[in-house]
Structures are given as structure tokens and as C-alpha cells.
Amino acid sequence: MLTRLVSHDLPKSRWLALALVAIVVALALTPFVFPGTKALNVAAKVIVFIVLAASFDLLLGYTGIVSFAHTMFFGIGAYGIAIAATRIGPTWPALALGSACALAVSLVLSLVIGLFSLRVRAIFFAMITLAVASAFATLASQLSDFTGGEDGLTFKVPEALQPGTEYAAEPFLGASIDGRLATYYLIFVAALVLVLALLRIVNSPFGRVLQAIRENDFRAEAIGYRTVVYRTIASVVSALFATLAGVLLALWLRYNGPDTTLSFEIMLDVLLIVVIGGMGTIYGAVVGSVLLVLAQNYLQDLMKLGESAVQGVPVLAQIVSPDRWLLWLGILFVLSVYYFPSGVVGRLRQLGARKAGA
Amino acid sequence: MSDTTSAVAATAAAEAIPKRAFDFRPLVLVAAIALIAWPVVGSSSTWLTLTIAGLAMGMIVFIAASGLTLVFGLMDVLNFGHSLFIALGAFVATTVFAGMGGAATAPSVASNLGVVAVAVLAAMALAGTIGLGFERLIVRPVYGQHLKQILVTIGGAIIGEELIKVVWGPAQIPLPPPEALRGSILLGEASVEKLRIVAVVIGLVVLAALLWTLNRTKIGLLIRAGVQDREMVESLGYRIRRLFVGVFAAGSALAGLGGCLWGMNQQIVIPQIGGQVNVLLFIVLIIGGLGSTVGCLFGALLVGLVTNYVGFLAPKLAMFSSIGLMVAILLWRPQGLYPVVNR
Numbered sequence: 001m002l003t004r005l006v007s008h009d010l011p012k013s014r015w016l017a018l019a020l021v022a023i024v025v026a027l028a029l030t031p032f033v034f035p036g037t038k039a040l041n042v043a044a045k046v047i048v049f050i051v052l053a054a055s056f057d058l059l060l061g062y063t064g065i066v067s068f069a070h071t072m073f074f075g076i077g078a079y080g081i082a083i084a085a086t087r088i089g090p091t092w093p094a095l096a097l098g099s100a101c102a103l104a105v106s107l108v109l110s111l112v113i114g115l116f117s118l119r120v121r122a123i124f125f126a127m128i129t130l131a132v133a134s135a136f137a138t139l140a141s142q143l144s145d146f147t148g149g150e151d152g153l154t155f156k157v158p159e160a161l162q163p164g165t166e167y168a169a170e171p172f173l174g175a176s177i178d179g180r181l182a183t184y185y186l187i188f189v190a191a192l193v194l195v196l197a198l199l200r201i202v203n204s205p206f207g208r209v210l211q212a213i214r215e216n217d218f219r220a221e222a223i224g225y226r227t228v229v230y231r232t233i234a235s236v237v238s239a240l241f242a243t244l245a246g247v248l249l250a251l252w253l254r255y256n257g258p259d260t261t262l263s264f265e266i267m268l269d270v271l272l273i274v275v276i277g278g279m280g281t282i283y284g285a286v287v288g289s290v291l292l293v294l295a296q297n298y299l300q301d302l303m304k305l306g307e308s309a310v311q312g313v314p315v316l317a318q319i320v321s322p323d324r325w326l327l328w329l330g331i332l333f334v335l336s337v338y339y340f341p342s343g344v345v346g347r348l349r350q351l352g353a354r355k356a357g358a
Numbered sequence: 359m360s361d362t363t364s365a366v367a368a369t370a371a372a373e374a375i376p377k378r379a380f381d382f383r384p385l386v387l388v389a390a391i392a393l394i395a396w397p398v399v400g401s402s403s404t405w406l407t408l409t410i411a412g413l414a415m416g417m418i419v420f421i422a423a424s425g426l427t428l429v430f431g432l433m434d435v436l437n438f439g440h441s442l443f444i445a446l447g448a449f450v451a452t453t454v455f456a457g458m459g460g461a462a463t464a465p466s467v468a469s470n471l472g473v474v475a476v477a478v479l480a481a482m483a484l485a486g487t488i489g490l491g492f493e494r495l496i497v498r499p500v501y502g503q504h505l506k507q508i509l510v511t512i513g514g515a516i517i518g519e520e521l522i523k524v525v526w527g528p529a530q531i532p533l534p535p536p537e538a539l540r541g542s543i544l545l546g547e548a549s550v551e552k553l554r555i556v557a558v559v560i561g562l563v564v565l566a567a568l569l570w571t572l573n574r575t576k577i578g579l580l581i582r583a584g585v586q587d588r589e590m591v592e593s594l595g596y597r598i599r600r601l602f603v604g605v606f607a608a609g610s611a612l613a614g615l616g617g618c619l620w621g622m623n624q625q626i627v628i629p630q631i632g633g634q635v636n637v638l639l640f641i642v643l644i645i646g647g648l649g650s651t652v653g654c655l656f657g658a659l660l661v662g663l664v665t666n667y668v669g670f671l672a673p674k675l676a677m678f679s680s681i682g683l684m685v686a687i688l689l690w691r692p693q694g695l696y697p698v699v700n701r
Contacts, residue, residue: 060505064505066505066508066509116685116688119692123436123504123508123648124644126436126438126508127436127640127641127643127644128640128644128684130636130637130640131637131640131641131680131681131684132681134634134637134677135677135678135681138677139677139678142674264633268512268516271509271512275509319524323523323528324520324523324524326516326520327516327517327520327521327524329516330513330514330516330517330520331513331517333509333513333516334496334510334513334514334517337500337506337509337510337513338499338500338510341506
């Protein structure tokens with residue numbers, strides 16, 4: 001049953017399995033175990049990023065093409081919800097309409113980009129997506145009547161999800177049972193379904209063809225698979241999942257602006273997550289998202305400590321300043337591409353395999 | 359005696375290999391776009407201003423992009439970290455301008471141009487040196503692996519941008535042009551910014567130097583041969599890797615020069631400047647055909663002109679004009695204006 005659920009793609013490492021179970025359990029119990037708004041916000045961000053990074057892994061890890069427009073689709077999903085909720089009102093049909101429109105826009109855009117750039121050479125894809133994504137981000141901040149410009153849009157969600165809605169008079173295990181909690185579990189369940197669906201996709205015959213293209217596109221074409229078609233479908237599917245991740249984020253934040261979904265920093269975050277977690281594993285996205293979001297939220301505190309320790313040393317103090325945490329992640333990123341190309345997940349699997357062999 | 363025979367043999371050989379006719383259609387396209395824009399813009403003086411601004415922007419972009427396209431052509435390396443050298447050039451310019459503040463604000467043309475020259479040379483030297491290190495540390499371990507190259511060079515760009523923030527601070531730095539280069543001169547009724555003329559002149563000098571090196575020297579011959587067929591050049595006993603290191607450093611230096619000029623053109627420098635220009639560079643490279651120098655030039659000029667015309671006619675569409683141009687060119691020639699054979 002469990003094997004069917006993860007599409008026969010088991011973690012294949014005891015430690016990885018333990019880590020995954022721990023992550024899922026921790027995320028499921030966060031509202032009750034870790035009190036406070038910050039913990040809940042961090043957990044929700046982890047969940048959204050797991051979906052976003054896993055969908056990116058379908059492209060980067062399984063198909064072997066780099067897209068820089070992934071946050072664009074993420075943003076389209078979030079803006080779909082935000083615009084529908086502000087224009088039509090905080091009702092379920094409005095949200096459904098917003099998501100449907102966002103999915104349609106993503107579908108058309110990713111199809112056009114894919115057909116245009118993948119037809120010629122896979123490397124064009126990285127360059128063209130970078131150009132299109134930056135143009136889209138500019139567009140989103142310029143169309144201020146529609147998207148709220150740089151300020152973004154703050155909106156209301158349906159009543160069932162509003163923080164003011166109390167489902168139980170008494171708090172349960174220290175957490176009040178309100179609309180916020182309902183939103184959290186809605187996101188949790190949706191993300192679980194989406195990640196399992198992605199696992200299903202990458203372990204299907206279609207996913208095997210993608211891996212064949214990644215390993216040797218010339219040979220895959222020679223066997224008779226139209227690589228252009230498969231690559232384009234992969235980029236469309238990945239874009240749709242990213243759009244859904246954007247929908248989830250907008251539901252949680254009840255706000256969306258260019259910096260929250262469209263900025264290039266988020267694209268880098270996703271790249272870091274997938275590479276550090278382990279490309280081509282989906283599970284890597286789970287582990288990587290937890291690591292990165294935790295680092296983002298708590299490493300900076302640690303660096304503040306470090307900064308006060310080396311206060312006065314001119315260059316060193318600048319380098320460990322919390323504002324420069326991206327520097328350290330960048331170094332980690334380059335090192336992991338060189339020395340751990342299979343990421344955390346790949347390492348754990350190798351460890352298990354070596355033990356089993358010995 | 360033997361000299362004459364070999365010379366005769368050489369001419370005979372040269373005649374035996376027919377020279378491929380130069381494809382003039384992209385050049386005609388550049389001219390056609392400029393001419394079509396004339397009636398659309400309306401006033402001749404505005405048109406002239408826009409055209410010169412477009413050509414200046416095109417030259418700057420070409421300078422910055424030329425290294426990228428050669429590096430790709432020679433070693434099949436697409437360097438996403440190229441933006442780092444552009445930012446570096448711009449920031450070096452701010453330091454030089456601040457350090458030589460007196461000479462930059464003095465109303466003497468000679469000392470002003472001197473400051474620009476020092477800034478340009480310093481930017482090229484530093485960007486070239488760092489380019490050598492970048493090639494050694496970041497690019498060399500991942501030759502031949504496209505996916506890793508993209509990832510690693512992006513990582514290098516992140517690290518570089520953060521280090522720039524460590525050295526120069528994260529805030530934007532104003533980069534006002536020197537006193538004598540401020541303002542504009544009148545050509546008939548069209549006003550042309552002096553700085554743009556300087557940019558065009560520097561651009562023409564670089565272009566001439568580049569074309570001369572590529573077409574008239576042995577190194578240029580090897581580079582062009584390497585772009586066409588790397589293995590063949592290697593099998594003739596030349597170490598293309600060593601050549602490549604030189605091209606990489608030269609390309610980085612040119613990017614530094616481009617960044618220096620771009621910063622002066624924008625008059626303000628932010629750490630993200632490289633990323634902004636990089637998007638333009640990629641569009642130019644795709645339009646021109648990856649690996650082609652001439653294509654890169656025409657692509658840059660097209661992008662510069664179209665951006666300026668559209669920026670005047672419909673400011674909100676300026677960002678999309680270059681992407682629209684790219685789409686149109688790819689529909690016409692899917693491999694870019696001048697496709698590099700054998701790839």
C-alpha cells in the first residue's frame with residue numbers, strides 16, 4: 001500500500017527514510033508541537049517550497065534542462081488567486097476561477113516557450129526563460145492597476161480559512177482550532193497529493209523517457225522518442241505544478257507581490273534546494289526545502305552571533321554579516337555541484353549501498 | 359625562387375577554395391529597421407537622437423557580449439557568470455571616479471578623458487585577472503557538461519555578486535559622467551549626448567581591434583578555426599585549451615569594459631547591474647547565433663535600435679521589444695542570424 005503510494009520509488013536508504021518520515025510527521029504536527037506564529041509560517045513555507053522544488057526537479061533533475069522561468073509560473077499561480085480574490089471577492093468559486101485561469105496562462109506560456117526554444121537547442125531554453133522571466137517580473141510591477149505594482153495585493157480568503165473563524169472554543173494542545181489551522185492543513189494535504197503525483201509521473205514510462213533524454217538525447221531520439229515533444233511536455237507539467245505551488249502560497253500569505261513570488265532570489269533558492277537536496281530524486285526537494293528554509297530563517301540568527309563575535313575585524317565581520325548569507329549558500333552550492341552532484345539524498349543512498357555491499 | 363613558387367601555390371590554393379559570400383541580409387535588416395522607424399517616430403531630430411543612442415547602446419552591449427560568444431564558440435561553455443565581470447567593471451569605474459574626483463570634475467576635456475581611460479583600463483585589468491581565476495576555479499572542472507556549467511557559473515555569479523556587496527556595499531552608487539562629457543551637443547536640431555559619442559568611439563575601436571585580431575593574426579585564425587572544429591585544430595598540434603584561457607580572460611576584460619561604459623551610460627551602479635545586462639546579452643547572442651562574432655554585432659545593434667525606438671514610442675513595451683525581436687528573428691532563422699556550422 002505504502003509502496004504503491006510512493007509509486008515503488010522507495011527512499012532506498014534507512015537514514016533517508018527516517019528523515020522523510022520525521023519531516024512529514026513534524027510538518028503534520030507543527031501547529032501542536034512548535035507553538036508560535038513564526039514556526040507555523042516557516043512550516044507553511046517549507047511545504048510550499050517542497051512542491052515548487054519538486055516540480056523544478058522534474059525539469060532539472062529528470063529531464064536535464066535548466067529553466068529560469070519557474071518562479072514566473074509560481075507567480076502566475078499566486079497572482080491568479082490574488083487577483084481573483086480582490087476582483088471577485090473572497091469566495092471559493094472565485095478562487096477556483098483564479099486557479100483555473102492561472103493554470104491556463106501557465107499552460108499556454110510554457111507551451112510557447114518550450115516549442116520555441118527547445119526546438120533548436122536545449123541550451124537556448126535556459127537563456128530564453130531567463131529573458132522571459134525578467135520581462136514578466138517587470139510587467140507584473142508595471143501593471144499596477146491589475147497586480148498592485150510593487151506593493152502587491154493583500155486580499156481576503158474565504159471565511160472558512162480566515163483567522164477569525166473559530167472551530168472550537170477551547171484551544172487543543174495549545175493551538176487554537178481556527179481558520180488558520182484549516183488553511184495549514186489544506187496546504188499540507190494538497191502538497192502531499194501534489195508530491196505523490198509528481199512521484200507517480202517521474203516513475204511512469206513517460207518519466208523513464210525523460211531520464212533517457214537526460215542521459216543521452218541523441219540516442220533517445222534515435223530510439224524513436226521525439227525529444228522536443230517530451231521536453232516540452234515536461235516543461236509544461238512542471239510549470240503547472242509550480243502554478244499550483246503559487247496558489248498554495250497565496251492562500252497561506254493572503255498577500256502576493258513581485259518580491260514574494262517573482263524575484264530572481266526565489267529562483268536561486270529553488271536551484272539551491274534541488275541541487276543541495278539531490279537532483280533527480282524528488283525526495284531531494286523535500287530534504288533540500290527543509291534545510292534551506294530553516295537556514296534562511298535560523299542561520300541568519302546564528303550569523304548574527306558570529307558577527308558579534310568577530311566585531312571589529314574589518315573584512316571578516318562583513319563576510320559573516322547576516323546580510324551575506326547568500327554568499328555562504330552560493331559557496332555551498334558550487335561545492336555541492338562539484339563534490340556531491342547527487343546531493344544529500346544521493347549521499348545517503350550511497351552510504352546505505354556501501355553498507356549493504358560490505 | 360622557392361619563395362615565389364610557394365606564393366604562387368598559396369594564391370592558387372586560395373583561388374581553389376571559393377570564398378563564401380558574406381551574408382548581407384542582416385545588415386540590410388539593421389538599416390531597414392532604422393529607416394522604417396524614421397517616419398514612425400516623426401521628427402527627424404528625435405529620430406537621429408534615438409538612432410545614435412541605439413547605436414551606442416548596441417556597441418556597449420556588443421563589447422560586453424563578444425567575450426561570451428567567443429567562449430561559447432570555442433569551448434562550448436555558456437558562462438552564466440559573465441554578468442559578474444560586467445558588474446565588476448562598473449564598480450571599478452565608481453572607485454576610479456571617486457579616487458580621481460578632482461580630474462573628473464575639472465572642466466578640462468583632456469583630464470576628463472584621462473579619467474575615463476584610467477577607469478576603462480582598470481576595469482579591463484581587474485575583470486581580466488578575475489576572469490583567469492574564475493576560469494581556473496569555476497569553469498575548468500566542468501568542461502563538456504552543460505548542465506553543471508550552467509549551475510556552477512550561476513553559483514559563481516552569486517558568490518561574486520555577494521563579494522561585490524562586501525567590497526562596495528549593497529547600496530547603489532551614483533556614477534556621474536566627467537564634467538566635459540555631460541550634456542549634449544547639437545547636430546542640426548538633434549541633440550546627441552556626448553557620452554554616447556565616446557561610447558560609440560570606444561566601441562568602434564574595440565570592434566576594429568577585435569576584427570583585426572580575429573581576421574588578420576595567427577591567434578585569430580586559430581580561434582576561428584577552433585570555433586569551426588575544435589578537434590581538428592587540436593589534432594594539428596595546437597593547445598586549444600591554452601588559447602581558450604586567453605580568450606576567456608580577454609572576454610572577461612571586454613565584459614569589464616562593457617560594464618564600465620554601461621555604468622557611465624546609466625549614471626548609477628547597483629550590484630544587480632550585471633544580471634540586468636546579462637538578460638540583454640543572452641537575447642543578443644540568440645539573435646546573432648551562438649558563437650558568431652558578426653552575428654553578435656548585428657544582434658546588439660538591432661537590440662539597441664529597437665529598444666530605443668520602442669522605448670520612445672511605447673515606453674511600457676520597451677522590455678518586451680527585445681524579446682519580440684528575438685522571437686521574430688528565430689522565426690526567420692531558427693539558429694540565429696549567422697549560425698555557426700558544425701554545432
